[in-house]
Amino acid sequence: MKSHRSSLKPLEGANRSLRRRLNWKGELALATAPTVVILTMFALVEVLTRQRLLFASLASSAFLIYLDPQHGTNTVRTLAISQMMAAGIGFLTYMLLGSGYLSGGTAMISTIVLMILLDVMHPPAVATSLSFALKAGNENNLVLFGLAVGITALLVGLERFALWLLVYLSPKNSKV
Numbered sequence: 001m002k003s004h005r006s007s008l009k010p011l012e013g014a015n016r017s018l019r020r021r022l023n024w025k026g027e028l029a030l031a032t033a034p035t036v037v038i039l040t041m042f043a044l045v046e047v048l049t050r051q052r053l054l055f056a057s058l059a060s061s062a063f064l065i066y067l068d069p070q071h072g073t074n075t076v077r078t079l080a081i082s083q084m085m086a087a088g089i090g091f092l093t094y095m096l097l098g099s100g101y102l103s104g105g106t107a108m109i110s111t112i113v114l115m116i117l118l119d120v121m122h123p124p125a126v127a128t129s130l131s132f133a134l135k136a137g138n139e140n141n142l143v144l145f146g147l148a149v150g151i152t153a154l155l156v157g158l159e160r161f162a163l164w165l166l167v168y169l170s171p172k173n174s175k176v
Helices: 024-048 052-067 076-097 101-118 124-134 139-168
Strands: none
Touching: 024 052, 024 139, 052 076, 052 124, 052 139, 076 101, 076 124, 076 139, 101 124, 124 139
16 A cells, blocks of 8 residues: 555645635635536436435535545546446446445445555445445446546536636635
């Protein structure tokens, strides 16, 4: 196991421990993209499947990305690996053990252990493993979830760009 944990600290070059708060207009502007992305995903899910709860953890992912887009927990690598791994583990335990506490517990523990070992700590992925283990439905939901994770991963870049615009193009040119 690595001695430094990259998914638990700000990215290199971020040069700060926490993201400073913007004014209320800046915070609202930064929160707009995750909100639009999640509402768009919900509309897509509604059209393609009725398994809405399978995608609830992505709303938490989007909020974490808004909260601190430069944190290691919110990198595209961490988000994509942890969420897809959790969905796969949950789906596999559902297929092997059926829906229930044994399946959910096995999926949750396996996801946590693998997130630690692979250094891809993204807390909402634990909920993803539970959602798929308790009611996975079919393989199409796994594919659709992968698409939704991809859309959420794009949000990382969008939020970093928005934060850059808000901070570096502001009249004060204050750093985060």
